[in-house]
Amino acid sequence: QKEVEQNSGPLSVPEGAIASLNCTYSDRGSQSFFWYRQYSGKSPELIMSIYSNGDKEDGRFTAQLNKASQYVSLLIRDSQPSDSATYLCAVNNRGSQGNLIFGKGTKLSVKP
Amino acid sequence: EAGVTQFPSHSVIEKGQTVTLRCDPISGHDNLYWYRRVMGKEIKFLLHFVKESKQDESGMPNNRFLAERTGGTYSTLKVQPAELEDSGVYFCASSQTRQGGYTFGSGTRLTVV
Numbered sequence: 001q002k003e004v005e006q007n008s009g010p011l012s013v014p015e016g017a018i019a020s021l022n023c024t025y026s027d028r029g030s031q032s033f034f035w036y037r038q039y040s041g042k043s044p045e046l047i048m049s050i051y052s053n054g055d056k057e058d059g060r061f062t063a064q065l066n067k068a069s070q071y072v073s074l075l076i077r078d079s080q081p082s083d084s085a086t087y088l089c090a091v092n093n094r095g096s097q098g099n100l101i102f103g104k105g106t107k108l109s110v111k112p
Numbered sequence: 113e114a115g116v117t118q119f120p121s122h123s124v125i126e127k128g129q130t131v132t133l134r135c136d137p138i139s140g141h142d143n144l145y146w147y148r149r150v151m152g153k154e155i156k157f158l159l160h161f162v163k164e165s166k167q168d169e170s171g172m173p174n175n176r177f178l179a180e181r182t183g184g185t186y187s188t189l190k191v192q193p194a195e196l197e198d199s200g201v202y203f204c205a206s207s208q209t210r211q212g213g214y215t216f217g218s219g220t221r222l223t224v225v
Contacts, residue, residue, distance in 0.1 A: 043116075098143060102154045
């Protein structure tokens, strides 16, 4: 059974701090990794994708991938109250045609 | 560009009844995916269409679920007869590629009572 594990949280950080969200996955052969943000009652929104080991930065977001450790993380710098949401880690299902395996998500709360 | 549209947004039905969910993908997106989130669980894959063809339906829970994609445009997901455990949020997503960077619809919350 292929799995993606995330700490469910809630993770609470003060405004302006760095929020660090972590994810591990079980299938060593996975190639594509995604972070989705989901506000309560809304649809998941893709915020980052990463395919190679190392860091990928986009604005205040940095995704980090370590395939040897089967670990993906998302850093949010200068966290804002509007970043408060559930963050979903997703990994491609190797051998499929693009379907994803999701974690349960980490709920982030940014306090003003 | 219009997003992925799903309706209804909510549906409450009795056990044993039939419900049909609809998804309109982003125009030009050949790939259409259905996912489901049962309360307390992670979002799980149901099936994948490429145009009008079912590419992968390995996630469909049983034969009470039937998905179609007429002419490669919109898709429907029918549950017949509905059971209590079918309750959850059903998401549709579409993409131009198969690399996983989907656009999700807002989902249909199905409650079976």
